[in-house]
Amino acid sequence: MKTIKIKKPKYLDAKNLFEDAMGYARKEASKISGIRNKNKMIYSKEKARINLMGEYIINKLDIYITSFPVVSELDQFQKESLASLIQLKEFKRELGYLYKLNTVIKTLKKKNLASIKRSDKPEAVRRIFYGRVLSLKKDVLRSVEKLNEIGKKLREIPEIKLIPSVIVAGFPNSGKTTLLKRVTGSEPEIAAYPFTTKKIELGYFTDKYKEVQVIDTPGLLDRKEEERNLIERKAVNALTNLEGIILFVIDLSEASFSLEEQKKLLDEMKKLEKKIIVALNKEDLASKEQIDKAKELFKEFDFILTGEQDKELKEKLIEKMS
Numbered sequence: 001m002k003t004i005k006i007k008k009p010k011y012l013d014a015k016n017l018f019e020d021a022m023g024y025a026r027k028e029a030s031k032i033s034g035i036r037n038k039n040k041m042i043y044s045k046e047k048a049r050i051n052l053m054g055e056y057i058i059n060k061l062d063i064y065i066t067s068f069p070v071v072s073e074l075d076q077f078q079k080e081s082l083a084s085l086i087q088l089k090e091f092k093r094e095l096g097y098l099y100k101l102n103t104v105i106k107t108l109k110k111k112n113l114a115s116i117k118r119s120d121k122p123e124a125v126r127r128i129f130y131g132r133v134l135s136l137k138k139d140v141l142r143s144v145e146k147l148n149e150i151g152k153k154l155r156e157i158p159e160i161k162l163i164p165s166v167i168v169a170g171f172p173n174s175g176k177t178t179l180l181k182r183v184t185g186s187e188p189e190i191a192a193y194p195f196t197t198k199k200i201e202l203g204y205f206t207d208k209y210k211e212v213q214v215i216d217t218p219g220l221l222d223r224k225e226e227e228r229n230l231i232e233r234k235a236v237n238a239l240t241n242l243e244g245i246i247l248f249v250i251d252l253s254e255a256s257f258s259l260e261e262q263k264k265l266l267d268e269m270k271k272l273e274k275k276i277i278v279a280l281n282k283e284d285l286a287s288k289e290q291i292d293k294a295k296e297l298f299k300e301f302d303f304i305l306t307g308e309q310d311k312e313l314k315e316k317l318i319e320k321m322s
Contacts, residue, residue, distance in 0.1 A: 004160040004242075006078050009151035010067040014144040017060060018137050022130065025052035046122035047113065050129050054109030057133070061102040064144070068095055068151070077241035078157070084230050084237065085153040094150070098143040101136055108132050158200050164321045165213040165244030169235060169269065171262055172219025174251040175281040175306075177201065180216040182310050183317075198231050200238055207318050215242065222265040245275040245320050248301075252286035252294055259290070263297055275320050278303035279313065 029048040035041040071079065071088065082088060112129040119125050168176045180186060184203025201216040217235035221228070228236065239246065246269055250262050269276060278301040280294050291305070304316055 002162040004075065004077060004162065006074065006081070006154065006157045007067065007069040008155050009069075009147070010064055011148055011151060012060065012064045012144050014060075014141050017057060017140070018134055021053045021056035024056050025049040028052050043116070043122045046126040047116050050109060050112050050116065050126050053130065053133070054105060058102060058106055058109070061098065061105075061140075064147075065095065065099055065102065068147070069154070075241075077160070077237060080237040080241065081157045081234070082154070084233050085156060086150050090146075091150050094143055094146050098140065098147065101140050101143065104136060105133055156199055158202055160202075160215070160242060161211075161213050162243075163211055163213050165215055165242065166247050166317050166321075167238055167242060167244045167274075168214060168216045168247045168249060169220060169239055170249035171221065171251065171257045171265065173256050174219065174249045174262075176216055176219070176249045179247075179249060179279060179281060179306060180214055183314060184214050200234060205314060207314070212318070212321070213244075214247075215244065220265060222261060222268070239269070239272060239274075245277065245317065246272070247277050247279055247317065249279045249281050250294060250298070251282050252280050252290050253282045254290060255282075255285070259294055259297055266298075266301070276301060277316055277320055280305045283307050 026049060029045045029052060032041070032044050032048060035044055068091075069078070069082070071082065071092065074082065082091075108129060112125055116122050116125040168180060170176050180201060180203050184205050186201070186203035198218060200218075203214045203216070205212050205214070215238055217238045218231045220232050220235050225236070248266050248269060250259070250266075251257065252259075266276075266278065278298050280291070280298070280303055283291065283305050284307075286294075295303075302316070302320065304313055306313060
């Protein structure tokens with residue numbers, strides 16, 4: 001099954017990276033035997049220590065660096081997901097800087113392996129190499145620490161399946177997440193404050209052996225794009241760049257936003273040119289007047305009173321996707 005997924009960067013504990021590299025090199029070099037000439041034995045061991053220490057650090061950093069996504073290779077949804085979590089310029093700068101530091105270590109290893117061949121003091125060459133590599137330790141640790149923090153945020157980006165999908169949208173506190181739980185049986189975080197959903201939540205239900213993906217997005221406010229916060233931009237990103245029908249959830253009780261305000265935001269959704277179903281939610285908290293008003297206000301849309309009609313809602317969603 002195809003998915004939209006972003007590479008999940010590895011975590012690197014670099015605190016003892018350099019010390020571990022030296023210990024590994026010393027241990028492995030000590031295993032060299034069978035060379036009778038004392039000077040040749042010293043040369044072989046010191047050369048091995050340069051090579052082994054360098055390769056240990058280089059390989060660890062190479063694996064770490066390449067575990068991060070390449071921004072230019074991402075699709076629009078992934079790029080905007082990334083931008084909603086981190087500063088892309090800082091990410092590129094830090095990854096580029098660590099790559100540069102690793103390139104310096106590669107160059108030092110190559111030069112000192114060449115130098116040791118011409119030297120009658122192999123121990124001195126190895127010490128010089130160790131000293132120069134260790135002088136980079138502080139910068140490497142600082143860079144890895146920053147990238148580990150960035151990596152932690154990148155692991156929040158969900159893996160979207162390329163299957164029939166429903167994108168749930170609406171104002172904060174409209175009951176979107178509760179509806180997701182009812183329709184899919186998933187257990188998202190629910191709390192009684194605005195922007196409860198701070199990231200995209202996923203749930204699934206099955207229709208005759210066919211899986212349907214429900215994508216719950218953070219609440220949106222009816223305001224200009226440049227005024228929206230990073231949480232709202234996650235919702236805009238999903239609505240704009242993912243395929244699927246929109247389930248727009250209306251809070252009938254008007255606890256936080258009027259029906260007119262919610263209608264205005266819904267009208268903006270029409271510009272996306274996606275199929276829309278309106279879920280008139282929180283019927284139990286609304287008056288008859290509010291329900292009647294909503295029916296009239298949203299009559300141009302395909303709508304359903306959610307109530308306890310989970311089966312009917314699923315059927316309507318499936319019908320809309322066909």
